[in-house]
Amino acid sequence: MESSSVFGVRLSLKQRYFLLLCITAAAIIVYQFTSRPKLTRMSRVEGLRADSSHFTLERKPFRILGGSIHYFRVPRAYWEDRMLKLKACGLNTITTYVPWNLHEPQRGVYDFKDQLDLEAYLRLAAKLDLWVILRPGPYICAEWDLGGLPSWLLRDHNMRLRTTYSGFTKAVNAFFDQLIKKVVPFQYSEGGPIIAVQVENEYGSYAKDEEYMHFIKEALLSRGITELLLTSDNKEGLKLGGVKGALETINFQKLSLSDLTHLDAIQPQKPKMVMEYWSGWFDLWGGLHHVYTAEDMLPVVTEILKLDMSINLYMFHGGTNFGFMNGALAVGVPASKPMVTSYDYDAPLSEAGDYTTKYHLLRNLFSHYHTQPLPELPPLQERRAYQPVVMQQHLSLWDSLHFADKPFKSELPVNMENLPVNNNNGQSYGYTLYETAINSGGTLNSKNNIRDRALVFVDKQFVGVLDYKVQKLALPDGKGKRTLSLLVENCGRVNYGKTLDEQRKGLVGDIQLNQHLLRDFIIHSLDMKPGFVNRLESSGHWMSMRQRPSFPGFFQAKLHVDSYPKDTFIKLSGWSKGVVFINGKNLGRYWSIGPQQTLYVPGPWLHRGANQVIVFEEQETDGKIQFASSPDYGMTVDVQ
Ligand code: GLA
DSSP states (O other): OOEEEETTEEEEHHHHHHHHHHHHHHHHHHHHHHHSSOOSOOSOOOOOBOSSSSEEETTEEEOOEEEEEOGGGSOGGGHHHHHHHHHHTTOOEEEEEOOHHHHOSBTTBOOOSGGGOHHHHHHHHHHTTOEEEEEOOSOOOTTBGGGGOOGGGGGSTTOOTTSOOHHHHHHHHHHHHHHHHHHGGGBGGGTSSEEEEEOSSSGGGTOOOTTHHHHHHHHHHTTTOOSEEEEEEEGGGHHHHOOTTSEEEEEESSOOHHHHHHHHHHSTTSOOEEEEEESSOOOBTTSOEEEOOHHHHHHHHHHHHHTTOEEEEEEEEOOBOOTTOBOEEEOSSSOEEEBOSBOOTTOSBOTTSOBOHHHHHHHHHHHTTOSSOOOOOOOOOOBOOOOOEEOOEEEEHHHHGGGSOOOEEESSOOBGGGSSOTTTTOOOSEEEEEEEEESOOEEEEOTTOEESEEEEEETTEEEEEEOSSOOEEEEOOOSSOEEEEEEEEEOOOBOSSTTGGGOOOEEOSOOEETTEEOOOEEEEEEOOOHHHHHHHHTOSOOEETTSOOOSSEEEEEEEEEOSSOOBEEEEOTTOOEEEEEETTEEEEEEETTOSOOEEEEOGGGOOSEEEEEEEEESSOOOSEEEEESSOOOOSEEEOO
16 A cells, blocks of 8 residues: 655555544634634624613623723723723723724725734633624714814815715725724624624714714625614714614713603613713813712712613723824814813723722622622732933924925915825824915914914014914014914814814915915925834934024933833923824823823833933923823813
8 A cells, every 4th residue: 555654654545634634624623713703602692682671692681881991092012901900890891982093094094903903902802701892983073083084084175074975985985894894703693792883973963964874884784793783872862863773872971860761762662771971071271180079970870770771981991092183172163172182081990000999989889790709900000200301302393394294385275184195195183384485574364274273483483373262463574585484283173063074174274464365385294103203313403402492393312211111101391382202102292281291101112221202392391301100180170
């Protein structure tokens, strides 16, 4: 009989076939076990159902005890820590939005890696035996720039966001083609953790198009979503927010029985769920830090549970609006007030993952709804107040322009989103510098076309600030041709309300000098993306701090970390307004008007040795940055 040797062992043809068969079978098993998101829940019959006054899972009564943690607001290295803390609080479900603007930064360019690896997040939830309610939007509100919609949508001047306008539906379809196929294998029926999927977000408060909710629902179903569908609305939105085939849920902070009766009337004999039980609130620059005390909160949560309702704590852990991702609150048209960088939210788990009084009280409460003891509390992350760091070098804004995209010439002012940058997707975030020549001083009138704030310079000399309140500025007289520069900051787009279509930034129309319309602009886009920050860092243009810095400008220093890097907070006491980058990562904006006084620096974003700190500052510095081991969110006010 024919035989040959495998690893030195002589085998017959039959034996070799058998070996091949075994190897193939083993490979199939390994593939199954590594490619499927969840393998321990193989014998599934029926997922989450809402067929009577309470939910069932696997045909047994089930109560959702949920908490929101947004993967895009928490450093990836801490996802597991935060989820374990959620579990140890007695919660069984994690809920998250999906931020379209981060996943599709340019039309047709998708990013689901690293910090945005949604599949890894879902896999982790499954590993920790947590259920997931996915809230894929496409609009998510969430105190997030434009409620998570990509700003390039606004390049179309006829755009009607959150409607069945074809320019919008086409973009949603393209995004959902990418997103939904990633999450389908993580559904309950596929062995995954997703037990429900939310259709849009609080559409009842927007309700500009009767067809729209149906479109979004079909966009999910046609791409393979099979789990329970939900909608989520505040009391006023309930009437118009629903869509046939999806369970309506309610959002609130104070419990009112009449709201529940209202929900019952709209939707009798269905499980009741508070999809967003607001555990705290968000803050605005120039305002106070909102707190919602544990004493106020606990009786409400207790009552919700007594009423046999399901609950999701929004937020369980807020995290941070890193970068330029904060949203804004509309305060009339077009004025808005931007949200701060921290999204601590006064939630049960703090911005840096600390337990709060609320956490402990809730844990005690939820423990009564479990038959088994709750898991031990995971240990806290260590914190450190590093020694103050003295700034070593500076580089003026004007010198930094060499490292930005090529400027663009235009007779008329052009808004950020319509600039021919980023492969013709426009500029999304940050600052835009508009320059033009002037021959006289006089009254500069913004005609309220500045979104949102501009520092004004004549021949690089600071003249003043224009914003929604101040629309006129006296420019000094001078001889000959001079350069007028407007450094316009997009402070964050409105994320809630009816004005989403009007969220274009930069100069959105004409400005005048002595009633003459200004023309012939040179426009620099300064979105301060990592590429730009890296080019800056390695440039030879930096000057020593012995030479007087000019403002606005970049300042750099090294933070030396001699042991394992720990979490910390940056304090910029002698500075006025700007942005901080650590090792190229944008930590977010700071502003001396507060309330927020410290920026969260996650330990995993630091390394042993020298860490590069770059600060972009608009107006002043005391030349050093300080660190603190606990945050300062400013003067507090109780949530009303
Ligand atoms: C609404 C939205 C959330 C969030 C909260 C306030 O309920 O659905 O995304 O904006 O308000 O924090």
